[in-house]
Amino acid sequence: MAQVLEFKLPDLGEGLTEAEIVRWLVEVGDVVAVDQPVVEVETAKAMVEVPCPYGGVVTARFGAEGTELPVGAPLLTVAVGEASEGRTGGGTGEGTDTADTADTADTADAGGSGAARGQGPDAEGSGNVLVGYGTSEAPARRRRVRQGETAPAAPPAPAASAARAVNGRLRTEEPADAHARTPGAADGPVPVISPLVRRLARQNGLDLREMTGSGPDGLILRADVEYALRAAAPSRTGATDGAPETRRVPADTTAPAVPTGTTAVTRVPLKGIRGAVADKLSRSRTEIPDATCWVDADATELMRARAAMNAAGGGPKISVLALLARICTAALARFPELNSSVDTGAREIVRYEGVHLGFAAQTDRGLVVPVVRDAHTRDAESLTAEFARLTEAARAGTLTPAELTGGTFTLNNYGVFGVDGSTPIINHPEAAMLGVGRIIPRPWVHEGELAVRQVVQLSFTFDHRVCDGGTAGGFLRYVADCVEQPAVLLRTL
Known part of the structure; x- marks a missing residue:
């Protein structure tokens, strides 16, 4: 029986909390060996090749090149065990989320302090990931639901799992009525990975579903949120008395003055090194x-x-x-x-x-x-x-x-x-x-x-x-x- 194991971005040490994907070293459907580098990421200090602690077939990649991921976010999933020997990535090259494969295979969490084994239920993982990241303990198995039983409610999916990986690019899946939602409706998947971006929008009352991101495949970045808040500031300044303010712009997000006659500006994110x-x-x-x-x-x-x-x-x-x-x-x-x-x-x-x-x-x-x-x-x-x-x-x-x-x-x-x-x-x-x-x-x-x-x-x-x-x-x-x-x-x- 094959297992689909999820490999998360490990702790890279030195207090680093996020990294940017520079280059994928494997494709969906590739067979990887234990400790084989699978992705090159750039932190605020250096570029690092991240090795995968599992051996098997890559079934999904999370994050396009140029995307910033927080530590603990999913990087990829690997099918290990007997079934992985003949498994392919599919004719379209589309990745498979662990949620889609959980009905036919057990899953394990490889992030944080959680550990998973690399070759089947009885084999040890490599343990050779990065600082503060081990693979020595047994994986947590997903309980199967027998016929006639009521399936337990599924936990909410993490933010990074709201998008599928298609040939290494993020594709956000929104319900067909996403644009018809009214304020106050339940939050649906939006093209946002960083929890900092979500918090900034939430604190200022900004609906991310109404935004179009400037990142890869429409990914909403922090710069997009701050720009939207600055753009909304003049309209709030001229609001009539008694009209409630929908959100408050922090004092440190004031946009710099643009010279008269300037028709276009280029914004360069201050990230990475x-x-x-x-x-x-x-x-x-x-x-x-x-x-x-x-x-x-x-x-x-x-x-x-x-x-x-x-x-x-x-x-x-x-x-x-x-x-x-x-x-x-x-x-x-x-x-x-x-x-x-x-x-x-x-x-x-x-x-x-x-x-x-x-x-x-x-x-x-x-x-x-x-x-x-x-x-x-x-x-x-x-x-x-x-x-x-x-x-x-x-x-x-x-x-x-x-x-x-x-x-x-x-x-x-x-x-x-x-x-x-x-x-x-x-x-x-x-x-x-x-x-x-x-x-x-x-x-x-x-x-x-x-x-x-x-x-x-x-x-x-x-x-x-x-x-x-x-x-x-x-x-x-x-x-x-x-x-x-x-x-x-x-x-x-």
Whole structure:
């Protein structure tokens, strides 16, 4: 007897609550093996291939590419057992909901802490899904109804099950009289997946059945709801006295002013990595009282030292970023106050023993900050290799959440963009960031005479709660001294 098991979006770790489907790796009717990746999703931190803990035939997929799903929402269903060997996905390629197959096969829930077995009723699941997601316990079986018995009332279907998957696209099924419903009628299936969207509409008295979504196949997104609320605001402003307001628009949803003569606008949702960056930068500016100081430094000797290292051969070429990172770790050893964060709830400064050095990396998907673990224990060659590995993973979109979190200090080399200076925004919850501009020939007074030297501007932004200007200035001056005279580093090696 075949079982149809439902695989739900697992907990991806690091406090992530949702993910966007980037690319399906299987089709309805495909045979999958245990732990085979079935979908590629993008979280606010990275892109991840999600493996399926079951082996069998894919009978349904939930969510089109580009759709955001909350953790615990159904991803796909798999028919496992004897019947799955000869089962196909059907001539039309249409997926089958678990509700449709429940009359002929037992079903199991694979989401949250619930576990299911991967190959029949007596086999163990792989247990190899993602963080906080296991497959070790027996599945919950659906009770069959014998002839003559009254079937128990079916529980309400989850929001994500209100749409069938047809060739990987969501198709909303509404009753024929959906458009004839009157206000107050029972809610029917609507093309909405996110519970946040439903709550926002409900709190503001907005009927989702009257809306047309801008997402795939008419999926209603949060931006659609907020736009509808903003559009309704003027009509409420000019309402006559005594006319009841149907809903209230939150103060933070005011639409920005559109220039006169503009005929069209483009709205880009702040989601995925871009949304996560926006939230973190906004939180940094809101919570951290930051200050910035800067200094120009003669990097001629540093560049000569690097050229000598690379000319010696016998290993990979040492990068400028690696040398600057080595200088940063030496400076943090002298000024440990800056390798810290602030616990606002406890009103405490948390200082870290080791340096987990983040570095800003610009990618096609947005700005990310990979973290080099225990950077204070690495030499220039090791730092060069780790920077290269993490940069390549960032460009490929394969960084793991663990490689994007846990930093204690950030190094930002914006000189690669051809600019000299900046006032960096601190990577919350860290306490400081060093920015490095481009290194270019400039007139410089060297040994009492005007000369052309390789000059760089260093910008340092720090949390004024963890230290005062004297500490920040001392840190930046030590970094500049090491840049100008690399031999200063020998005292700390």
